[in-house]
Amino acid sequence: MEAPDEQLMLAYRDGDAAAFEKLYARHRARLYRFVLRSVKSRAIGEDLFQEIWLRVIEARGRYTPQARFTTWLYTIAHNHLVDHWRKRGLTLVALEGDETQGTSPDPAEQAQARQSLERFAAALQALPPLQREAFLLHEEGELSVAEIAVATGTNEEAAKSRLRYATAKLKAAMGDD
Amino acid sequence: MTEERDPKLSRHYRELEPLEPSAELDRKILDAAHAAAARHAPLVTPAGRHRWYYGLATAAVLVFAVAVTLHMERERPDPEAAAPGAALRLERELRGQIKPAPQPAAPSEPKPAAKPEAPPPVAFAPDPQSPRESGTAREATHDASSAQPSSPTRPAPEPARATASRQARSDAMRLSQKQIGAERAATAATSAGAPAAVPSAVPEKPEAWLERIAELRSRGRHADADRELVAFRRAYPDYRLSDLMRERVEGTPIPSR
Numbered sequence: 326m327e328a329p330d331e332q333l334m335l336a337y338r339d340g341d342a343a344a345f346e347k348l349y350a351r352h353r354a355r356l357y358r359f360v361l362r363s364v365k366s367r368a369i370g371e372d373l374f375q376e377i378w379l380r381v382i383e384a385r386g387r388y389t390p391q392a393r394f395t396t397w398l399y400t401i402a403h404n405h406l407v408d409h410w411r412k413r414g415l416t417l418v419a420l421e422g423d424e425t426q427g428t429s430p431d432p433a434e435q436a437q438a439r440q441s442l443e444r445f446a447a448a449l450q451a452l453p454p455l456q457r458e459a460f461l462l463h464e465e466g467e468l469s470v471a472e473i474a475v476a477t478g479t480n481e482e483a484a485k486s487r488l489r490y491a492t493a494k495l496k497a498a499m500g501d502d
Numbered sequence: 503m504t505e506e507r508d509p510k511l512s513r514h515y516r517e518l519e520p521l522e523p524s525a526e527l528d529r530k531i532l533d534a535a536h537a538a539a540a541r542h543a544p545l546v547t548p549a550g551r552h553r554w555y556y557g558l559a560t561a562a563v564l565v566f567a568v569a570v571t572l573h574m575e576r577e578r579p580d581p582e583a584a585a586p587g588a589a590l591r592l593e594r595e596l597r598g599q600i601k602p603a604p605q606p607a608a609p610s611e612p613k614p615a616a617k618p619e620a621p622p623p624v625a626f627a628p629d630p631q632s633p634r635e636s637g638t639a640r641e642a643t644h645d646a647s648s649a650q651p652s653s654p655t656r657p658a659p660e661p662a663r664a665t666a667s668r669q670a671r672s673d674a675m676r677l678s679q680k681q682i683g684a685e686r687a688a689t690a691a692t693s694a695g696a697p698a699a700v701p702s703a704v705p706e707k708p709e710a711w712l713e714r715i716a717e718l719r720s721r722g723r724h725a726d727a728d729r730e731l732v733a734f735r736r737a738y739p740d741y742r743l744s745d746l747m748r749e750r751v752e753g754t755p756i757p758s759r
Binding site: 337340341342345346349353354357358361362371374375378379382383385441442445446449463464492495496499 | 507508510511512514515517518519520521522523524527528530531532534535536538539540
């Protein structure tokens with residue numbers, strides 16, 4: 326039976342570097358995709374990914390297993406992404422019904438797309454950042470609405486609404502609705 | 503929250519490009535994690551392969567503590583080995599009885615100091631003014647005397663008498679603890695009326711040296727006592743012996759006045 330994430334993080338906090346290796350192996354790919362799909366540049370995404378893990382390393386002494394490790398990890402990732410967006414002059418005001426932060430997929434272009442995956446990827450990129458983040462946290466991080474609310478520093482209603490809007494837009498883009 | 507997940511969207515999402523960090527990126531992060539773990543030692547007992555560190559450290563501390571204790575035990579002088587009668591007698595003699603007196607002539611001819619391997623016994627006597635540092639001072643002077651086999655002011659004893667000399671030094675050390683008050687009185691008397699008698703560069707106080715000579719005399723080792731007295735006269739040519747002390751170190755009774 327494998328040790329839970331929280332136990333591994335506590336072991337790393339106490340100096341066991343091997344515990345971090347296991348923890349990193351479990352979450353590296355998901356967090357990497359979450360970050361890279363939250364930004365448009367692969368290079369920036371890789372920098373952010375590395376910086377997020379460095380923040381995890383630096384914050385290990387303050388870690389207490391009050392919530393799932395995944396929630397803690399994606400909270401750090403969210404905060405770092407917010408810092409990144411703020412540096413770039415982007416505002417994160419996209420809440421329910423906010424259509425100004427993202428470019429809605431052009432139905433004509435989407436219809437012309439040859440592959441549904443490209444369409445889906447475009448729709449995902451077209452989502453407002455907070456809605457996309459909520460969706461990615463849900464899909465990649467496997468976070469619940471409550472955990473998304475914790476990770477993004479909002480309430481459950483807002484998290485649920487973001488996720489619902491994101492799902493609706495993606496379904497509309499894919500023609501599934 | 504599973505009710506919010508759309509299976510079709512999830513499937514579409516899973517079909518996206520399977521992104522993964524590069525090996526170089528993994529290495530950078532893991533190196534940083536290892537470096538951070540190495541910088542900050544764990545505050546709790548480590549598990550697994552790091553557990554033996556604590557056992558080794560505990561054993562090292564115990565060995566060190568035992569070694570220090572044994573060392574201190576060996577270096578501590580045995581208070582029961584001192585002759586209580588001699589100490590009491592010495593204390594009575596020295597208390598207020600050191601007076602300026604004319605220097606007596608050397609009782610015997612000086613013998614050549616040609617044995618550098620024997621350390622000068624005077625260097626082993628503790629400083630009566632600082633009895634707490636007697637052990638340290640003894641070690642330091644022992645080293646110094648080993649490095650300098652012959653004193654420029656006093657001849658060294660012959661090696662055949664080294665054992666007896668060490669015994670005398672040990673006795674003098676024990677007795678010197680009780681000489682503190684007497685020596686202070688003698689110093690005060692000397693500074694008040696007599697010229698300065700004790701050279702500050704000589705490690706052993708003249709009172710301790712004289713006591714050692716008196717001990718040798720009382721044990722019947724007159725040759726050693728004579729030799730030491732000659733050396734003492736060379737080191738302290740202007741030291742004034744009291745009548746009582748002169749009787750003890752010279753072995754001749756004082757004529758009644």
